[in-house]
Amino acid sequence: MGAQDGRRVTSVDVAKRAGVSQSAVSRAFSRTASIAPATREKILRAAAELDYRPNRIPAIMLSGRSGMVGVVVGGLSNPFYASALEHLVCSLRDQGLQVLLVHVDDALTLDSALEQLLGYRIDAVVTALAIGSEVVAQALGTLRIPVICFNSRLTGPWISTVSSNNRAAGVTAAHLLRERGVACPAWLAGPLRNAASVARGEGFREGLGALAAGLVSLQGDDTYESGYEAVSTMLARGVRPDGMFCSNDMMACGAIDALRDRAGLCCPRDVVLLGYDNIPQGAWRAYDLTTFDQGVERLVGAACALLAEALADGAEPVSQSLVIGAELLERGSTGPV
Amino acid sequence: MGAQDGRRVTSVDVAKRAGVSQSAVSRAFSRTASIAPATREKILRAAAELDYRPNRIPAIMLSGRSGMVGVVVGGLSNPFYASALEHLVCSLRDQGLQVLLVHVDDALTLDSALEQLLGYRIDAVVTALAIGSEVVAQALGTLRIPVICFNSRLTGPWISTVSSNNRAAGVTAAHLLRERGVACPAWLAGPLRNAASVARGEGFREGLGALAAGLVSLQGDDTYESGYEAVSTMLARGVRPDGMFCSNDMMACGAIDALRDRAGLCCPRDVVLLGYDNIPQGAWRAYDLTTFDQGVERLVGAACALLAEALADGAEPVSQSLVIGAELLERGSTGPV
DNA sequence: CTTTTGATTGCATAGCTATGCAATCCAGTC
DNA sequence: GACTGGATTGCATAGCTATGCAATCAAAAG
Known part of the structure; x- marks a missing residue:
């Protein structure tokens, strides 16, 4: 097993054990890179023996992209938001994006929280806050990364919104x-x-x-x-x-x-x-x-689509507004259907 | 403003503008480092002008610590868990820790999700899953990072639990x-x-x-x-x-x-x-x-205390179990108080 | 057998900050 | 004025992976 000394297992360790170069190890874990099947297998075996896990951090430095999205929530005590968050987390994961979660009570918290998140080089922000002050819009605008808001009337060059009708x-x-x-x-x-x-x-x-x-x-x-x-x-x-x-x-x-x-x-x-x-x-x-x-799935799906578009390579600052139709669901409180 | 070309603003850019070295910029943003007040102010001004934000990613590489905690949830539709999550996010933020959120449906998702998270070098895992299979315990044990479970009977050298009585x-x-x-x-x-x-x-x-x-x-x-x-x-x-x-x-x-x-x-x-x-x-x-x-605050507080302990420098793999007393809250469904 | 082609692999480097160490500077002391 | 000590600053480097480029190799074509 790995970690003989305190050090973490790196691709170099795996390379040594498999008798290949560090780049080969990197390629073995990449889906696109060109590598011989036999080599890949040999490397994966060595990696498993050492309990090696590829480290995404250096890749973030090189690409400037973290694959993380800041998600700002407030009032999870409303089951609607809890459900929306749940769907959002799943959809984003399906897109290969991780969720960095922030809970916000007031605009003050938001500022400092965003400041924190930006240090992690998040690729975008998704917020379900029912907050819509100009101050917030401005704060979000200066991030220079895509922002997706639910049911908000915020606008700005980087801000897109998805709203219920x-x-x-x-x-x-x-x-x-x-x-x-x-x-x-x-x-x-x-x-x-x-x-x-x-x-x-x-x-x-x-x-x-x-x-x-x-x-x-x-x-x-x-x-x-x-x-x-x-x-x-x-x-x-x-x-x-x-x-x-x-x-x-x-x-x-x-x-x-x-x-x-x-x-x-x-x-x-x-x-x-x-x-x-x-x-x-x-x-x-x-x-x-x-x-x-409101159709949480559609709402979240639309948000993720916007996000994917905004994160596409070479995309300009996007600012779109999508409106999703809400469907009347008749139950007993309005009388027999 | 910064970002004249596509490149992100770095500490070097700030250093140039402020007429100091890159290390001075780093120190200006550090709480502990020694730097003259005048210099710091000069640097902070330059940083503000360029819209510079310190990048935590390289620090993660150097220290091996990301300041992120993986939080695994399932069933946010239960308001109890939603509330626990909310408290947890806030408490962790107060400790300077960020939350990388994962939603899990089954053990399979858990495995791949954890694999993903480990690439981000998370410092610990907190889970409120009502899942307790041996398989999961084993999976969590191999991470070699502290794991805190709520209301679980999992055990292992890296696993601590906080339970209601x-x-x-x-x-x-x-x-x-x-x-x-x-x-x-x-x-x-x-x-x-x-x-x-x-x-x-x-x-x-x-x-x-x-x-x-x-x-x-x-x-x-x-x-x-x-x-x-x-x-x-x-x-x-x-x-x-x-x-x-x-x-x-x-x-x-x-x-x-x-x-x-x-x-x-x-x-x-x-x-x-x-x-x-x-x-x-x-x-x-x-x-x-x-x-x-159950006293969500106490439960979460205890979890965070365990976490802080487990993350302290030079800490050995910790395995503790805390039990928090639940208080009977009498309302109408059991008759007049 | 030689040449060509394509596949595979290794080398070297970029990416950005925190920090140990050495250098410098200033004020205070004798 | 020389010296001491502390505070401040700069230099240089580590940290780990992805990728462009060049080198190598094997197989196919001539």
């Missing part, structure tokens, strides 16, 4: 409520800095048409608790909507629970309610939540 | 049910390969004492659906327990929904029920689930 979904939600005969609609918004939420609200208002005049607007922050709170407060003030669109599923679940707990209201009997994201919990029997499925 | 919690759960006067207890187990689940079951059985004779044993796979299914099947067979311990919260939620849907049974009125993990959804009003809080 938030506005159209909002319209669809409104139409569904009108079909169900809703007279007094409500809208439970996410935080203002969340561009996706804003777009959903705009679409919803637009789709409501005349009904928009009496729209009840509630403010949440994308968490279950905020949905529960907002609806509780509303009910306490005596407001009783009969239809409700929630900017995400977490808040929708909170809303359903508040409606039941605080006023004995049921979905869909008393309130026709729907959310957004299609988190697993929405399908749980206690909620049976109608929602919009 | 699963067995004791099982006993506590049993005692709680007996206090509540449960006559016919049930146990909803996770997959057999999940060592934590097995330990919880053993403790539960032990704590039940005489009651263990009539124990109803159900088999799930840690998902909501499996909990729902298992309980539905049980009810269909006419079995009606009045107390239930579920190996995790996801299954517990499924069990609660099945009890209500399929037999109109409520917790705690008809069934005294508790889970494990303290996922956010357990606190949702629809479930109000009594559970064991």
Whole structure:
């Protein structure tokens, strides 16, 4: 076995043992290089005996490419983001890219975290942050590497975005409520800095048409608790909507629970309610939540395609925006299908 | 600004502009090195003008340490793991360690994924996999780097584990049910390969004492659906327990929904029920689930402490096992406190 | 047998920073 | 003014692999 002394096993060690040059070892582990099958086998055998593993670090120095992508997440407590991350990690691995993960609470953390990551010469950044300040855009722009954002309205020469068709979904939600005969609609918004939420609200208002005049607007922050709170407060003030669109599923679940707990209201009997994201919990029997499925696979697939394009040799700074249609997924909370 | 031609800005470029040597630039960015304040400032200014960022890659080659930790996850759809990951990423960053994330479906993926990661010279591996085969242990053992496992019974010269006090919690759960006067207890187990689940079951059985004779044993796979299914099947067979311990919260939620849907049974009125993990959804009003809080912060903190120790200079291969006590968190599903 | 061709292999080098060591410089001391 | 000591700086090098180029070799063609 290798590591007789403390030193790591290098390609030179393998070369010695196999009786070839160091370059031959390198070629034995390369898919493209030209090498005789017999030689390769001999080398691989020697490598196995020494427990040698090719070291990618020098290759990074030479090529300037690390094969690593910085992935910036916040709020993994939302199962939608957790799922998106899971898919993303798998897709990137299939492209031969590794994920350098960063968790971010605020813009400050982001700055220092990116600074750190850049030291590792990451090839790109993918972010699912629901953050969209100019400051962030600027920070991301100066990296001079491709940046892919989910559901963001950031723009810049290196920044591409993949978004759900938030506005159209909002319209669809409104139409569904009108079909169900809703007279007094409500809208439970996410935080203002969340561009996706804003777009959903705009679409919803637009789709409501005349009904928009009496729209009840509630403010949440994308968490279950905020949905529960907002609806509780509303009910306490005596407001009783009969239809409700929630900017995400977490808040929708909170809303359903508040409606039941605080006023004995049921979905869909008393309130026709729907959310957004299609988190697993929405399908749980206690909620049976109608929602919009963003199609995580398509979303992530699109992001990876953009990434591959942006990382192609000799590519210019790319800036694209893809919109992926979200699909209405009708369940019990909006009534029998 | 930098990057006049395609080349990246290097410390040599900064040195030229600041009129110093390359080593001075290196020292300006080092916390420990000796350098005159005026010189450092001059260099930092030049660096800022050129948009220079220190490159960690050569340092990795020299030191053999990358400052990256491979984190292996599976099943991020369980919010408990998502939360653990979030905490872990933050704690590691506070230690100056980066996270190279891998998602694993099966043992096969694990092997190839680890092979990949090793090329990046990761300093250690942290895994929250509920996988514990000998094969995996062997694979992890040959890496010759510290490995930290959560809730696993893997052992080996390089492997340390941090576990929740699963067995004791099982006993506590049993005692709680007996206090509540449960006559016919049930146990909803996770997959057999999940060592934590097995330990919880053993403790539960032990704590039940005489009651263990009539124990109803159900088999799930840690998902909501499996909990729902298992309980539905049980009810269909006419079995009606009045107390239930579920190996995790996801299954517990499924069990609660099945009890209500399929037999109109409520917790705690008809069934005294508790889970494990303290996922956010357990606190949702629809479930109000009594559970064991593993203390993610403490768990992750302990793991990071072990890691720091294992990565200390000149450390021998460490193999420790820490057990963190889980705390019973009583909510409505086991009756009024 | 000679020449040509293609395949395989080895040599030498680039890539960028951290650090030991030696050189230099400055201030303080006698 | 000479000397000591400490602080600062520069020089030179190690660290490991991928790859262009030249050399070599074997086989096929003439």
